[in-house]
Amino acid sequence: MGPDWYCDEVIPGKVKIGVLAQTENTLAFRPPLPGFGTDHIIVIPTRHVSSLLDLDDDLTIELLTTVKKIAAWAVDQHGGCQVLTTLGNEQHNKHLHWHVAVGDGVARFVPRA
Numbered sequence: 092m093g094p095d096w097y098c099d100e101v102i103p104g105k106v107k108i109g110v111l112a113q114t115e116n117t118l119a120f121r122p123p124l125p126g127f128g129t130d131h132i133i134v135i136p137t138r139h140v141s142s143l144l145d146l147d148d149d150l151t152i153e154l155l156t157t158v159k160k161i162a163a164w165a166v167d168q169h170g171g172c173q174v175l176t177t178l179g180n181e182q183h184n185k186h187l188h189w190h191v192a193v194g195d196g197v198a199r200f201v202p203r204a
Contacts, residue, residue, distance in 0.1 A: 097135050097186040111164070116150055117157040119191075129194030130169060134158045140187040142178050154189075161191045169193040 100106045102118070109121035111132055118135050125131035134157050140146055146154070158174060165172035172193045177183070 095186045096184050098139050102137055112157055112160055114153055114157060116153050119157055119161045127196040128192030132161050132191040134161055134189040136187055141185050142182060142187050143176050144178060146187060158189050165191050165193050173197040
């Protein structure tokens with residue numbers, strides 16, 4: 092995976108993905124190699140945005156509307172989901188992306204004793 096797999100491979104259609112939703116500026120898809128969960132969907136802006144910290148106000152509403160639509164679908168289909176993005180050293184791909192994941196393999200809250 093290169094420095095921006097989404098701009099280099101996904102958006103130009105170089106890899107096969109399962110598209111669930113698309114708007115003028117966003118794309119929601121199942122990746123070819125799911126990272127976690129029994130169902131894993133990624134939502135991205137279709138232009139380069141490094142991370143949540145670099146997201147401009149104009150794109151925020153459209154992007155979060157797509158995330159919300161996919162999360163609502165996941166809750167309807169699976170009963171719940173996890174929605175997350177990563178920043179800084181935790182971000183393996185320097186293109187803003189949201190994970191919507193369900194089932195085995197997602198992080199679970201475990202209360203400390």
